[in-house]
Amino acid sequence: MKWEGREQSSNVEDRRGMRGPAVAAGGGGLLLVVIMIAMKMFGATDDQQRLVAKVAKGIQGQAASAPATPGKGVDDKNREFIAVILRDTETIWTALFKEQVPGTSYTPPKLVIFSDSVASGCGNASAAMGPFYCPADEKVYIDPMFFDELATRHKAKGDFAQAYVLAHEVAHHVQNLTGFSDVVNEARAKRDEQLSNQMSVRLELQADYLAGVWAHHAHKAYDILEDGDLEEGINAANQIGDDTLQKEAMGHVVPERFTHGRSDQRVKWFKKGLLSGRFKDCEELFKLAYEKL
Numbered sequence: 001m002k003w004e005g006r007e008q009s010s011n012v013e014d015r016r017g018m019r020g021p022a023v024a025a026g027g028g029g030l031l032l033v034v035i036m037i038a039m040k041m042f043g044a045t046d047d048q049q050r051l052v053a054k055v056a057k058g059i060q061g062q063a064a065s066a067p068a069t070p071g072k073g074v075d076d077k078n079r080e081f082i083a084v085i086l087r088d089t090e091t092i093w094t095a096l097f098k099e100q101v102p103g104t105s106y107t108p109p110k111l112v113i114f115s116d117s118v119a120s121g122c123g124n125a126s127a128a129m130g131p132f133y134c135p136a137d138e139k140v141y142i143d144p145m146f147f148d149e150l151a152t153r154h155k156a157k158g159d160f161a162q163a164y165v166l167a168h169e170v171a172h173h174v175q176n177l178t179g180f181s182d183v184v185n186e187a188r189a190k191r192d193e194q195l196s197n198q199m200s201v202r203l204e205l206q207a208d209y210l211a212g213v214w215a216h217h218a219h220k221a222y223d224i225l226e227d228g229d230l231e232e233g234i235n236a237a238n239q240i241g242d243d244t245l246q247k248e249a250m251g252h253v254v255p256e257r258f259t260h261g262r263s264d265q266r267v268k269w270f271k272k273g274l275l276s277g278r279f280k281d282c283e284e285l286f287k288l289a290y291e292k293l
Contacts, residue, residue, distance in 0.1 A: 001159040002224050008083035009090055011108055013139075016115045078144035079113060085163045086111050086140075088224070089170045092217045100279040101178060109133070109173040111140045118143075131165055133172035135181060140169045154239040158232030160225070164211055164270070165236065171210035172203075180206060183286060197259055198290050201242075204260040205269045205293060206285045208237060212273020213282070220277075230274070237266040265293055 090108045097106035112118060117126050121137030130149075131142040150165065151157040175181045180203065187199040215233065219225045238244070241263025243253045260266070272281070285293065 001163060001226055001229050003081060003084045006084050007087050009087035011110045012083045012086060013110055014079060014113045015118060016113060082113060085166045088218045089167060089214055092214050093174060096279055104178060109138050109140050114141060114143055131169050133169045135176045138173060156236035156239045160229035160232040161236035164233040167211035167214045168207050171207035174210055194256060200259045201261045202285050205265055206282050208266050209269040209273040209282050212270045213277055213279060216274050216277035234267055237270045238263045241266050
């Protein structure tokens, strides 16, 4: 994939090496509980307990409101790659919104690079979750170590496989801007687990389709694809299907617990986006019977 030396996005926030307030605040709450239990065990008066609680809560509040200690981040190939791909999504989706999504303008998401864990608008998250998009703060989060996991655990090597993952998460931002995410949120609000899972699958397959749409236009505009790149992206979609992941983890498949779609479905919709390049065709996913996805 041709990406080195190209324009990078300025919407990248590198939090690697940063100490955030989440752990300190959480630890403060636990410490307060421990102190109060100990005071009761050793016979402290009610007034003494109230005083200690007031002081401890004040310290905890200061920790929670204090700004994170900035870290230097890492100016490495991963950061450069992520910034280049994000810039491509910005230029492509800005143009596509003007051409194909009337009445809506594209506002790019921020992308946060982190290591191990991160505090997001959707709560604290571990790197074990993998890359994710948070609609509450409109940010994409990724620990670059996931790229190693993608290559080793999921057997999906290559820079275009990585680009597919990033484009998929940015596609969730596109869905958020265009209202498709609301349909899934409404299903979840009904507390019908089967319906919620089915709608989640539709949303994820649509994000695969939109990642394909991005790749279609990015190659058209910048000639980014080299021999083997398409195979890398398709293989990545195949390797992270629900059925494949469940077989690896449990040895069998539980379709009613699918949230992202089968491997063949993910490949199918990614390839559809690659061939089509049309945003509007993504609506088809919410019109088809579930069995035909």
